[in-house]
Amino acid sequence: MANVLINVPKTARRGEVIEIKAMILHPMETGFRPGTNGRIIPRNIIERFTATWNGTEVFSMAMSPAIAANPFVSFFAVARDSGTIALRWTGDEGFAVEERVAITVG
Amino acid sequence: MKAARAALGLVSLFAATWAVAQGTLETRRSGYQDMGAALRQMQDDDTANPGMLFVQLGAAAWDKPAGASGKSCADCHGAASGMKGVAARYPAIPPGADKPVDLGGRINLCRTGRQQAEPWPAEHRDLLALEALVALQSRGEPIAPPADPRLAPFRERGAEIYRRRQGQLNLSCAICHDDNAGKQLAGVVIPQAHPTGYPIYRLEWQALGSLQRRLRNCLVGVRADAWPLDAMEYVELETYLMDRARGMKIESPAVRP
Numbered sequence: 001m002a003n004v005l006i007n008v009p010k011t012a013r014r015g016e017v018i019e020i021k022a023m024i025l026h027p028m029e030t031g032f033r034p035g036t037n038g039r040i041i042p043r044n045i046i047e048r049f050t051a052t053w054n055g056t057e058v059f060s061m062a063m064s065p066a067i068a069a070n071p072f073v074s075f076f077a078v079a080r081d082s083g084t085i086a087l088r089w090t091g092d093e094g095f096a097v098e099e100r101v102a103i104t105v106g
Numbered sequence: 107m108k109a110a111r112a113a114l115g116l117v118s119l120f121a122a123t124w125a126v127a128q129g130t131l132e133t134r135r136s137g138y139q140d141m142g143a144a145l146r147q148m149q150d151d152d153t154a155n156p157g158m159l160f161v162q163l164g165a166a167a168w169d170k171p172a173g174a175s176g177k178s179c180a181d182c183h184g185a186a187s188g189m190k191g192v193a194a195r196y197p198a199i200p201p202g203a204d205k206p207v208d209l210g211g212r213i214n215l216c217r218t219g220r221q222q223a224e225p226w227p228a229e230h231r232d233l234l235a236l237e238a239l240v241a242l243q244s245r246g247e248p249i250a251p252p253a254d255p256r257l258a259p260f261r262e263r264g265a266e267i268y269r270r271r272q273g274q275l276n277l278s279c280a281i282c283h284d285d286n287a288g289k290q291l292a293g294v295v296i297p298q299a300h301p302t303g304y305p306i307y308r309l310e311w312q313a314l315g316s317l318q319r320r321l322r323n324c325l326v327g328v329r330a331d332a333w334p335l336d337a338m339e340y341v342e343l344e345t346y347l348m349d350r351a352r353g354m355k356i357e358s359p360a361v362r363p
Contacts, residue, residue, distance in 0.1 A: 001161050007153035015143075025159045069312035070156045 004099050006087065011104045012079035020059075022053065022087050023072040024097065046091035051072055054083035063091070079105045086103040111359060115361070134258060137297040137362055140288075145328075149361040157238055157307040157359025164239030167232050169271035173223025177235070182220060186239050191250070194356050197260075197345045198252050206260055208344055209237050228335040234314045237305050241358030246351045249302070257345060264346025267339055273330030279343075294363065300351035301344065303360020316358065317344055341358045 003025035012018050024046070043065065050060040051085025058077045077085075082105045088098045120215065137144060152158050166258045168179045183189065197206040200215055213236050214225040226233035268279045269347070282291070283299035285342050290296070304317040311319075318340045324331040 005153045005158055005162070007151075008228070021153055023154065023156065023159065025163070068309070070159060072154060089182050 004087075004097065006099060006101055007087060008101045009029055011103075011106065014061075014079060014105050016079045016105075017076050018079050019076055020085065020087075021072070021074045022049075022051075022099075023070060024089055025070055025106065026089070026091075026095070028063075028065070028069045028071060031034075044092045044095075046071065046089050046095060047087075048055060048090050050088050051075070051077070051079060052086045052088075052098060054081055079103070081105055115313055134300060134351070134354060135288075135298050136300055136302045136357065138303070138357060138360065140295040140297050141361075141363065145309075145361055145363060149357070151174055155307065155359065155361055157305070157310050157314055157361065160235045160238045160305075160307070161242050161359060163232070164235035167236050168239060171221075172217065175220060175222045177221055179216070182216075187243055189240045190241040191244050191247050193237075193358060194247045194250050195252050197341050197348065198259075199254055199256055204256070205338065206257060206345055208317070208340055208341055210234075211241060211341070213237065213240070229316060231314075233313075234305050234316060235318070238314060238359045241305065241356065244356040245358060249348055249351050249356060251345070251349050251352060259340045262346045264342035266346070267343050268346055272325065273328035275328040277328045279324070292301040293360035299347065300354055301347050302351060302354050303357040303362070304356065306360045306362045308362050310363065317347075331361070 005023045007019075009018055009022040026046055027044060028046065029041055029044040031040065031045075033039045033041050045065055045067070046063045047063055048060065049071075051058050059075045061073065064073060082103060084100050086098055086100045088096070088105055090096045138149065141149075148154050149157075158284070165186065171178045171181070180186075193209055195211040196212060197300050198212075200212060201207050208331075210228075210233055213233060217223050218225050271278045279299065287296050287298040301317050304320075305314050306320070308313050308320075321340055321343060322332040
């Protein structure tokens with residue numbers, strides 16, 4: 001089950017700069033740590049986070065093993081049209097989560 | 107006349123010390139007050155507090171049937187909001203038992219007794235998630251240990267552990283958290299050790315953890331042998347600490363460095 005906390009205003013004025021905050025439950029296992037049996041725990045991180053607004057990419061970032069578990073991302077975007085903001089996390093072990101939030105721009 | 111004035115002075119002096127002892131002049135501080143602004147903001151914002159991710163997990167577990175009974179928490183307790191105040195009064199002695207259990211222990215009793223499921227091991231993510239969900243309902247409630255006289259011996263043993271020197275560093279809890287609280291240990295302020303926000307999301311752990319885990323950290327820190335995970339010492343110490351923090355507000359799930 002995807003476990004995500006997203007903070008996006010429901011409405012915005014046209015041209016307003018809004019802050020989009022998103023956090024996801026993920027271990028962000030570095031691939032450098034030995035487990036209790038002495039063997040290296042395989043790397044399991046989120047590699048990429050992208051945000052699209054009505055299909056147009058407005059933000060993306062590559063993540064690295066140095067980022068802590070349950071990564072929290074905050075970024076700004078200019079509100080132009082009402083519609084859907086889609087947030088997508090992809091990573092190791094086939095990890096892929098997409099969450100959508102609706103926003104009304106008036 | 108002079109004697110009367112002296113007596114009056116003494117009485118007011120006693121009154122002042124009594125007021126301090128009663129906590130009317132609050133000198134107790136939650137660890138929250140010793141954190142930086144960024145961390146306080148992180149805890150206060152429910153969409154930035156990672157503990158809330160676990161509350162969501164807990165909410166899912168609350169409605170999910172478990173064990174041979176096929177019952178969920180919600181089948182008996184209804185909505186989780188009905189658990190308001192519960193986390194503020196544990197550890198308590200459950201009906202039919204003769205020793206106290208902490209909140210996690212109480213959840214496991216429900217799990218084995220009512221749901222007829224396997225108990226969760228200590229620090230299991232689902233157990234912590236349910237604890238976080240239940241504790242969240244008491245957010246802002248004052249810590250209120252029950253007036254059960256049977257708790258007294260456990261509380262006293264907890265107080266004794268709190269003052270007992272332990273480990274190769276030969277330190278007691280009280281030496282740091284009473285005598286030197288507010289001073290610095292390396293880069294961090296030594297908190298007064300009031301368990302106001304458990305289970306906590308500790309950045310060092312990058313995970314939610316129980317008070318028991320935090321106590322184990324301190325025991326390792328003074329280079330003592332940590333008690334086994336099911337040891338009564340943890341519950342006794344928690345019983346004492348919750349009494350010591352009586353009246354302080356629950357802030358679960360708290361964020362701590």
